[in-house]
Amino acid sequence: MLVKNITVLGSGVMGHGIAQVSATAGYNVVLRDIKQEFLDKAMEKIKWSLDKLVSKEKISKEKADSIFSRIVPIVDLKEAVKNAEMIIEVVPEIMELKKKVYAELDAVAGPDVIFASNTSTLPITEIANTTSRPEKFIGIHFFNPPQLMKLVEIIPGEKTTQAITDLTQEYVKSVNKQAVLCRKDVPGFIINRLFIPMVHEACYAQNRTNATLEEIDSAVKFKLGFPMGIFELADFTGMDVIHKATVEMHLRDKKVINPHPTIQKMFDEKKLGQKSGEGYYKYSDDKYERVALSAELAEKFNPIQLVANILNNAAWLITNGASDISEIEKAAQLGLGLRKPLFETAKEIGIKNIVDELNRLEKEHGEFYKPDPLLISML
Numbered sequence: 001m002l003v004k005n006i007t008v009l010g011s012g013v014m015g016h017g018i019a020q021v022s023a024t025a026g027y028n029v030v031l032r033d034i035k036q037e038f039l040d041k042a043m044e045k046i047k048w049s050l051d052k053l054v055s056k057e058k059i060s061k062e063k064a065d066s067i068f069s070r071i072v073p074i075v076d077l078k079e080a081v082k083n084a085e086m087i088i089e090v091v092p093e094i095m096e097l098k099k100k101v102y103a104e105l106d107a108v109a110g111p112d113v114i115f116a117s118n119t120s121t122l123p124i125t126e127i128a129n130t131t132s133r134p135e136k137f138i139g140i141h142f143f144n145p146p147q148l149m150k151l152v153e154i155i156p157g158e159k160t161t162q163a164i165t166d167l168t169q170e171y172v173k174s175v176n177k178q179a180v181l182c183r184k185d186v187p188g189f190i191i192n193r194l195f196i197p198m199v200h201e202a203c204y205a206q207n208r209t210n211a212t213l214e215e216i217d218s219a220v221k222f223k224l225g226f227p228m229g230i231f232e233l234a235d236f237t238g239m240d241v242i243h244k245a246t247v248e249m250h251l252r253d254k255k256v257i258n259p260h261p262t263i264q265k266m267f268d269e270k271k272l273g274q275k276s277g278e279g280y281y282k283y284s285d286d287k288y289e290r291v292a293l294s295a296e297l298a299e300k301f302n303p304i305q306l307v308a309n310i311l312n313n314a315a316w317l318i319t320n321g322a323s324d325i326s327e328i329e330k331a332a333q334l335g336l337g338l339r340k341p342l343f344e345t346a347k348e349i350g351i352k353n354i355v356d357e358l359n360r361l362e363k364e365h366g367e368f369y370k371p372d373p374l375l376i377s378m379l
């Protein structure tokens with residue numbers, strides 16, 4: 001049975017978008033934040049976004065009004081969760097803050113209310129175990145911006161019941177998104193496990209080969225089917241987001257990521273990418289600008305080291321029971337915009353060549369590169 005009443009806790013970048021997509025699907029939504037001014041700003045953004053859909057004739061004015069009227073902004077926590085059947089928590093990615101918020105929530109929300117966290121990297125089971133209802137706690141990872149991005153990762157914790165996982169999947173479907181189940185609560189879930197280590201690997205590749213950023217990015221775009229280069233994608237995502245994910249993932253498992261010092265340096269120097277005007281590349285304004293990449297430049301760089309890294313992580317997810325090939329391909333297509341399936345690229349390059357590359361990297365740079373047993377079994 002689907003829920004009808006949803007409270008979204010946190011009205012920032014992600015929260016206001018999740019409130020909007022939920023109201024669009026017909027849910028009654030309460031949007032909660034700690035200050036009225038934050039809620040006012042969020043409601044303004046939702047209004048702007050709905051107006052834009054009306055002006056593009058995607059929805060009627062009446063429809064936009066009815067969606068907007070289904071979102072009620074409330075600061076008082078008790079009042080905000082009074083009718084909630086599901087609470088989607090979208091507060092900042094700070095473990096201590098999340099735990100504090102859940103302690104407050106636990107005290108005011110009825111025992112049957114489902115807790116769903118939009119965390120990108122924090123351990124679901126650990127947060128769940130601080131509440132009175134770990135079996136009703138689940139990870140629901142929307143991508144930015146929720147209004148446009150089709151993918152939502154669903155991450156059950158160790159104690160989450162199948163019924164709650166099923167219900168969350170139904171909710172995701174009902175808001176017109178595609179769910180990918182990350183069957184285990186592993187660092188980075190699926191998309192960040194593929195994407196974040198690859199950004200670091202691209203930095204190593206540049207150091208080791210002296211290729212230019214544009215050559216590496218062109219190879220990633222034209223040979224691997226990414227929608228843009230990996231450095232370009234990092235600039236688009238923001239170095240603050242990448243740095244935060246790096247720290248959290250590395251904290252959970254030293255083997256998941258081989259941190260390259262450039263990420264920390266750029267974060268410290270506030271070179272955050274597109275949003276700050278400079279990241280790997282320089283940007284003249286805060287609008288989205290494409291970097292000049294080409295098929296000719298792509299010929300100057302062999303991306304096998306990057307393919308080896310992303311494939312080894314995909315294989316790790318399968319070997320460790322967190323996912324399977326078809327779910328990984330679906331996630332990569334919807335979450336990273338990949339136009340070519342990862343395992344198809346791998347077959348084109350040759351699994352043997354990829355394993356040889358990992359063996360070579362392991363010999364030269366350490367155990368981080370050890371090939372996953374699944375790749376070896378595919379030889």
Ligand SMILES: NC(=O)c1ccc[n+]([C@@H]2O[C@H](COP(=O)([O-])OP(=O)(O)OC[C@H]3O[C@@H](n4cnc5c(N)ncnc54)[C@H](O)[C@@H]3O)[C@@H](O)[C@H]2O)c1
Pocket residue numbers: 009010011012013014015032033034035038090091092093094101118119120121141142143144241
């Ligand atoms: N920004 C992204 O690209 C992105 C993508 C996917 C997931 N996420 C995850 O979503 C979560 C939120 O990220 P964001 O970028 O929207 O952050 P944000 O800082 O834009 O918004 C967080 C909001 O939560 C509010 N808040 C703080 N304490 C609160 C409380 N006790 N109750 C209610 N609201 C409270 C803040 O005032 C703020 O408005 C994080 O866990 C993050 O990892 C972010």
